[in-house]
Each structure stands twice: as C-alpha cells, then as structure tokens.
Amino acid sequence: MVKIFIDPGHGGTDTGATGNGLREKDLTLSISRRIETILLSEYDGVQVKISRKGDQTVSLSERTNAANAWKADFLLSIHINASGGTGFESYIYIGNYPSRAATNQKRNVIHDEVVKATGFIDRGKKEADFHMVRESSMQGVLTENGFIDNAHDAILLSQPSFLDKIARGHTNGLAKALTLKKKQSKQSAPEASLSGKTKDDDEMYKVNKTLDGFLTAADAKAGKNKKSKVKKGAYYVFNRSQGMINVTKEKGMPGSWINPQNNTSAKTPSTFLIRVKATELWYYNNSDWNAREGTAKKGDVFTVVDTLTVNGSKMYELKSGAYITANPKYVEIV
Numbered sequence: 415m416v417k418i419f420i421d422p423g424h425g426g427t428d429t430g431a432t433g434n435g436l437r438e439k440d441l442t443l444s445i446s447r448r449i450e451t452i453l454l455s456e457y458d459g460v461q462v463k464i465s466r467k468g469d470q471t472v473s474l475s476e477r478t479n480a481a482n483a484w485k486a487d488f489l490l491s492i493h494i495n496a497s498g499g500t501g502f503e504s505y506i507y508i509g510n511y512p513s514r515a516a517t518n519q520k521r522n523v524i525h526d527e528v529v530k531a532t533g534f535i536d537r538g539k540k541e542a543d544f545h546m547v548r549e550s551s552m553q554g555v556l557t558e559n560g561f562i563d564n565a566h567d568a569i570l571l572s573q574p575s576f577l578d579k580i581a582r583g584h585t586n587g588l589a590k591a592l593t594l595k596k597k598q599s600k601q602s603a604p605e606a607s608l609s610g611k612t613k614d615d616d617e618m619y620k621v622n623k624t625l626d627g628f629l630t631a632a633d634a635k636a637g638k639n640k641k642s643k644v645k646k647g648a649y650y651v652f653n654r655s656q657g658m659i660n661v662t663k664e665k666g667m668p669g670s671w672i673n674p675q676n677n678t679s680a681k682t683p684s685t686f687l688i689r690v691k692a693t694e695l696w697y698y699n700n701s702d703w704n705a706r707e708g709t710a711k712k713g714d715v716f717t718v719v720d721t722l723t724v725n726g727s728k729m730y731e732l733k734s735g736a737y738i739t740a741n742p743k744y745v746e747i748v
Contacts, residue, residue: 502535698729
C-alpha cells in the first residue's frame with residue numbers, strides 16, 4: 415500500500431497569493447481534491463490523506479506532523495505562484511539527505527507530466543528550504559502551478575477544465591514515479607445523450623412505481639422468483655430481452671428483470687449536463703434539502719435527468735440517483 419499525503423497550500427485565515435479575483439487557497443484545495451479523487455478512483459493499493467479538506471487554517475508544523483505521524487510514503491504540496499512570471503516550477507529540499515537522489519528522480523517524473531498535461535511554460539526543476547519538503551520525513555515535492563497575478567495564467571486557473579489538467583498531470587506523475595497499479599477497467603454507466611439514448615442503444619428508463627424485480631427475463635414474464643425491489647422514481651440503464659427489461663445502474667452489471675407492462679407511463683428523460691461553480695456544494699440522497707449525503711467540488715460535471723421543485727426551490731435529479739441544487743448561483747448548464 416502506497417500512502418500519499420497531499421497538502422493544499424494555505425487555507426483559512428491564510429489566503430496565500432491573490433490576484434485577478436482568485437485566491438491561492440481556493441485553487442490549491444480544488445487541485446488537491448481532484449488529485450485525491452483520481453488516485454482513489456483509478457488506482458489500486460494507494461491511500462491518500464489530505465492536510466485540509468476545506469477552508470481551514472492549518473499551520474505548516476501541523477501539516478508535516480500529520481504526514482510524519484501517518485508515515486506517508488510521499489508528500490505532495492500544491493501551490494500557486496505570484497510576483498512576476500508565468501508557468502510551472504517544482505521544488506525539492508535543498509539540503510543533503512539520504513533520499514535526495516530518489517526524491518529528485520520522482521520529482522523529475524511529476525514535473526514533466528504536469529508540463530505535458532498543462533502546456534505550462536517550464537520554469538525549471540528547483541531546490542529550496544521550504545518547510546513542507548524540509549520537515550517531512552518522507553520524500554516530498556512542492557509545485558508552483560502558474561502565477562495568480564499574471565493575466566494569462568489567471569485566465570487558465572479560473573477554468574475548471576484547466577484545473578483538471580493540472581490534477582491529471584500530477585496524478586500521472588505520481589503514478590509513474592511511485593509505480594501505482596491501475597484498477598482493472600470496469601464498464602461504467604454510459605452517459606445519456608440529449609435524445610435520452612445512451613451508447614450501444616441502451617436507454618435510460620424511469621420507474622414510476624416500486625416494482626418487483628425478478629431473477630431472469632422468463633421469471634419476470636411469469637411473475638415468479640423475485641430477486642429485489644426496483645426503486646420508484648429512479649432512472650436506470652436497461653436492456654430488453656424477450657420483451658422484458660433488465661434494470662441495472664451500470665451497463666454490463668447483472669440487474670433485476672421487470673415486466674414493462676407493470677410500469678405504465680414510463681419515460682426516457684431528456685438529459686443535459688451541469689457543472690458545479692461553488693468551491694464545495696452539498697448533494698442529497700433524496701429530494702429533500704435535509705437529506706445531505708456529501709459534497710461535490712468545483713468543476714464536477716453531472717448529468718441531469720429531471721428538475722424538481724422542493725419547498726419552493728429548484729433541485730436537479732442526477733443520473734446517479736443523487737440530487738443537487740438547481741440554483742444558477744452554484745451550478746451552470748454546460
């Protein structure tokens with residue numbers, strides 16, 4: 415198991431650098447959480463700990479103490495530059511230490527992958543007496559991702575899609591440098607197109623009342639061998655066979671068979687995409703503003719299958735079965 419400690423620079427009362435309407439602490443958190451998500455969703459044998467998950471004030475000592483206590487294998491500290499210049503640079507500790515050569519080798523890989531993914535001007539692979547790489551017991555790298563007070567870089571940093579590129583570059587570098595193993599690919603639920611159809615002619619299907627699910631298509635036709643209950647109001651990907659419908663949340667995964675005759679007024683939704691504008695935004699496990707389940711991050715994109723009015727406010731129902739606010743202050747249609 416490889417343990418990676420990710421440090422979003424600054425936070426809380428420490429905004430870090432500011433410029434062009436941007437704050438370093440917001441950008442570093444957004445990039446770090448993206449890296450965390452990619453690592454955990456795409457690689458096996460990796461654990462991730464992040465020094466702050468929100469806008470908290472965390473001292474430098476608290477950060478390195480946490481990494482050291484956790485016995486991390488590698489530390490990555492994310493920052494945004496300022497005060498003249500443009501582009502990307504990375505740092506390792508300037509002193510002499512046993513793992514210096516190995517640290518530099520890993521840094522070289524990460525650095526090159528970020529430059530490749532972003533197209534940033536390469537400002538070089540550098541050394542400095544920064545606390546995060548000096549006081550951490552494990553190998554560590556600090557990166558400076560563009561200049562917040564440079565108009566060109568700021569335009570890029572304001573785009574969620576570009577933050578995705580920064581995160582992807584770091585993750586690709588970490589994976590190569592630490593020899594991480596990719597998860598075996600799984601077929602995921604296909605995205606619905608605006609016609610309501612999905613790839614390979616699977617369709618999105620809304621169940622308008624709770625139905626019995628059966629083990630096979632023949633069972634569904636005969637009404638025997640019940641397997642499960644199919645939730646009312648949920649959207650599913652389905653395949654037809656013998657006139658029956660195999661309802662599954664993931665294409666290629668075994669589901670329950672239902673008889674479409676039991677589900678009158680079924681509809682295939684007209685879908686569209688939304689992107690989260692807020693730094694963090696609650697999503698819900700039901701069409702209830704009190705049913706909070708977790709938070710989405712800025713730049714996350716979701717497929718909307720329905721729009722509801724809940725207690726006078728608009729809410730989107732997502733293809734995943736979750737719900738999120740439809741307030742244009744927090745989400746935008748893409």
